[in-house]
Amino acid sequence: MSDFLGSALHGASALLLGIIVLLGLVIWSIKRHRSPKLKIECGASIDTLMPSLAGLSLGSVTTGNSVELLENGAFFDVLIARMGAAQQTIHFETFLWKEGVLGQRLADALSERARAGVQVRVLLDATGSKEIGKGERKQMEAAGCRVVMFHERSIYNIGVMNERDHRKLAVIDGKEAFVGGHCVVDAWLGNAEDGKHYADLSVRLHGPIVHSVQAAFSENWGGQTGELFVGDDVFPELAPAGKVSINAAYAKPEGSAPAVKILHHTVICLAKKRIWIQNPYFIPEPEAIDAFGAAVKRGVDVRVMMPSTSGSDNPMVQHAGHRNFEKLLKCGVRLFEYPHTLLHQKVMTIDGVWSAIGSSNFDDRSFDTNDEITLSIQDEALAGQLDAVFEKYVDRCQEIELKAWQQRGLWHKFKDNWFYLFNEVF
Numbered sequence: 001m002s003d004f005l006g007s008a009l010h011g012a013s014a015l016l017l018g019i020i021v022l023l024g025l026v027i028w029s030i031k032r033h034r035s036p037k038l039k040i041e042c043g044a045s046i047d048t049l050m051p052s053l054a055g056l057s058l059g060s061v062t063t064g065n066s067v068e069l070l071e072n073g074a075f076f077d078v079l080i081a082r083m084g085a086a087q088q089t090i091h092f093e094t095f096l097w098k099e100g101v102l103g104q105r106l107a108d109a110l111s112e113r114a115r116a117g118v119q120v121r122v123l124l125d126a127t128g129s130k131e132i133g134k135g136e137r138k139q140m141e142a143a144g145c146r147v148v149m150f151h152e153r154s155i156y157n158i159g160v161m162n163e164r165d166h167r168k169l170a171v172i173d174g175k176e177a178f179v180g181g182h183c184v185v186d187a188w189l190g191n192a193e194d195g196k197h198y199a200d201l202s203v204r205l206h207g208p209i210v211h212s213v214q215a216a217f218s219e220n221w222g223g224q225t226g227e228l229f230v231g232d233d234v235f236p237e238l239a240p241a242g243k244v245s246i247n248a249a250y251a252k253p254e255g256s257a258p259a260v261k262i263l264h265h266t267v268i269c270l271a272k273k274r275i276w277i278q279n280p281y282f283i284p285e286p287e288a289i290d291a292f293g294a295a296v297k298r299g300v301d302v303r304v305m306m307p308s309t310s311g312s313d314n315p316m317v318q319h320a321g322h323r324n325f326e327k328l329l330k331c332g333v334r335l336f337e338y339p340h341t342l343l344h345q346k347v348m349t350i351d352g353v354w355s356a357i358g359s360s361n362f363d364d365r366s367f368d369t370n371d372e373i374t375l376s377i378q379d380e381a382l383a384g385q386l387d388a389v390f391e392k393y394v395d396r397c398q399e400i401e402l403k404a405w406q407q408r409g410l411w412h413k414f415k416d417n418w419f420y421l422f423n424e425v426f
Contacts, residue, residue: 064240065207096183099133111143261367293331308337
């Protein structure tokens with residue numbers, strides 16, 4: 001009898017495991033975005049194609065904007081000062097918030113404005129911000145801030161638990177916006193002076209583009225809370241503030257490639273002179289590698305700068321990226337690794353006239369799974385500033401050479417291939 005019960009329990013356990021695996025595969029199949037091999041044939045230069053880039057990435061070009069580049073810890077000095085001047089609304093969205101000095105500074109600033117009658121909405125990714133200090137969150141909520149977690153861990157969210165809100169943005173009074181890569185963690189303070197302080201870039205925006213950033217916040221806020229906000233305190237009329245043309249790519253339609261992926265791939269195919277990339281997690285898929293190789297054959301100078309395993313906050317990701325280094329090097333792509341600290345900026349410049357900056361890593365988690373925002377910016381001055389940042393850090397990088405790379409140890413090669421299997425999980 002005991003043998004019969006044991007066999008029955010074993011069979012039931014196997015059946016339950018099979019059902020769980022099957023359901024997991026069904027959810028994965030439904031939620032994953034297909035990755036078609038995108039192809040573009042165009043002889044025009046990228047600075048004439050902003051309407052095309054905007055249309056392909058499911059948006060429209062806004063003209064009359066100004067852009068200010070903010071680097072490393074100085075970003076938070078500006079952001080918190082501008083929050084302190086808010087009169088009506090503050091909307092803040094981020095992926096990573098950990099308890100600490102910076103978290104307390106931000107909580108104090110948001111709480112003070114909420115007590116002054118400003119409507120403060122804070123949207124945090126439930127996975128990335130699970131280590132937010134309970135005191136910081138309670139302080140903000142007690143002051144009147146609305147703090148909402150994106151995809152809170154719950155049985156009701158089991159189908160979307162792998163989808164994370166990776167955007168980093170802020171909108172103040174509907175008139176001023178910030179977009180970039182900065183996270184609310186003490187490592188983002190300072191000026192990348194050592195391994196405990198990271199490098200990053202964000203931009204401060206004025207002009208009609210602020211409406212697009214506000215729309216991106218509204219998309220996820222409405223999805224989580226059901227609340228829609230309207231009126232001049234959130235969407236005021238915005239006069240021109242400069243001469244810069246910008247498009248915000250953030251849409252992620254079901255069943256097709258997300259806007260950020262289309263944008264990145266398109267500009268690689270359009271480059272005529274150079275592609276310079278700064279990205280902390282660089283794991284291009286085969287179609288992107290082929291596009292880089294085709295660009296090199298066109299005479300394009302393709303360079304990528306990223307942290308090394310010693311400079312990364314997640315060495316497993318760097319190893320996953322290493323898996324395709326040999327193919328990239330054979331294609332003629334130049335690769336540079338920075339060993340001193342985490343370079344977290346997510347930046348691409350094309351031909352010295354166009355730039356992308358935002359929250360997107362160069363990997364399939366960002367391109368296919370996460371909610372991201374990337375700004376497509378036509379402005380030679382900004383492209384020059386971003387290229388200058390590249391040149392500042394690349395002087396302390398190690399360039400990867402093909403022959404030496406092919407001779408790296410077997411243990412290194414094993415880790416590269418092993419961690420690549422999980423590159424969409426990191």
